[in-house]
Amino acid sequence: MKAVTIIKKNKLLFLVALAYAVIFIVSPEKATKSVGNSVYYLIEMLQVLPVIFLLTVVIEALVPKELIMRGFGEKSGFKGNLLALLLGSISAGPVYAAFPISKSLLGKGASISNIVIILSSWAVIKVPMLANEAKFLGVNFMAIRWMLTVIAIFIMAYIMGSFVKKKDLPTEASQQGVLEIKEEYCVGCGLCEKLLPDYYEMKDNKAVVKMMPEGKEVAQIVRESVDKCPSKAIAFNMEGNAS
């Protein structure tokens, strides 16, 4: 059982290892050459990996995201666009991690254009990743691609802003008073469990709801935990106070 989970979790690595094992038997010479090629790229990767790690940490610790998030209303104009670009670029994680955060910003009045900017820049412009791109493809390549991408993102945001209206977006229809965790967005940081061990617990590196909250007072503390979730993966609707 345990071995199966390990293999499942490292599917790709396992497959590659298997391929190497086969090649070592069939053609040891080619296998050695492949290892040699890999080691070259592995060393290159190890040179930038710590940099990416440190930059991610610094951004997380130093940049007040909440402050940036306040500036994206319908009328925030160009400044709002720049803030959106900033938020997307400094965030880590795959683009789908941006969905719940963008959704909650939409609920707080962010414009469609700004949401498009956040999603797109979140996807392609990653400050820590610039070091990686410069390393493997050159500084010129990185800089030119960065500039062209920013321009493209802004054009896209304006097209989307005039083409898609807020009424085209679905509205949240979850049941009132129900606490749920969107598993696909949970990053397994364990913060909710630490805050409210009575209501959340960790299972297989994902948070799950342990108990449904009841009563106004409890609803308030649960609400706070919802806001604190770094990936906005918790959904909770209080009476008449949907968000």
Add this chain to the structure above:
Amino acid sequence: MDIFTILFWVIAIVLTIISFVKNKKKTLAAMKKSKGMMGNMMSEIIAIIFLIGLVLTFIPPETIKSVLGSANTYVSTVVAALVGSITLIPAFVAFPLVGSLVDAGASIVPAVAFLTTLTMVGIVTFPLEKKEFGTKFTLTRNALSFGFAVVIALTMGVIL
């Protein structure tokens, strides 16, 4: 190490020290979070790198060059953009992968198209995006992103 890598190292270390001085607790918490995130990706990173080694051994650079370098740029760019839309590998490992192909002589234009659609267009994440933002938004955003990925790629081909 080349000068730019060293530069990135210096910037990263200086910023980390500043962050530590300013808020030690927050920095440590951020480190823990990033460590978890990177730890999850580590096996995939190593796997892809060893895959690159295999690819380079069995498909020699000359072949890559003749297939990805000389074929019709427009066709190969659109194909690369399509492949990028479908696959879901982290950008993290995409750079060494694409870098190795370019080193081996592949044309830069499809490489850029691939890199851009890889992260910006998501066929796999389409249902998730649709659930959150609706069909019209998702369809328009992904279509526009695809189009612009090709435009960015072609423009880069002209500049570089």
